[in-house]
Amino acid sequence: MSDVDLPDARLDKLEMLVAHQERTIEDLQKVIADQWTEIERLGRKLATLGSRVEAVEERADGPTPAEPPPPHY
Numbered sequence: 001m002s003d004v005d006l007p008d009a010r011l012d013k014l015e016m017l018v019a020h021q022e023r024t025i026e027d028l029q030k031v032i033a034d035q036w037t038e039i040e041r042l043g044r045k046l047a048t049l050g051s052r053v054e055a056v057e058e059r060a061d062g063p064t065p066a067e068p069p070p071p072h073y
Helices: 005-061
Strands: none
Touching: none
C-alpha cells in the first residue's frame, strides 16, 4: 500500500465504523422506546390491579354474614 492509499483506507474504515455505530444507536433507541412503552403499560395495569385489590379488601373488612347452621343427619 502506498502512502497515498493509507489515508483513504483509514478514512473508509472510519466511515464504516461511524455508519455501524449510527445503526447501533438507532437500534438501541428503538429498544429503549419499546421498553418505555411496555413500562407505561405495565404501570397502568398495576394501578388497575391495585384498585381491584383495594376494593376486595374493603368488601372483606365489612360485616361477615352469619353462616347458616350445618345440616343435621
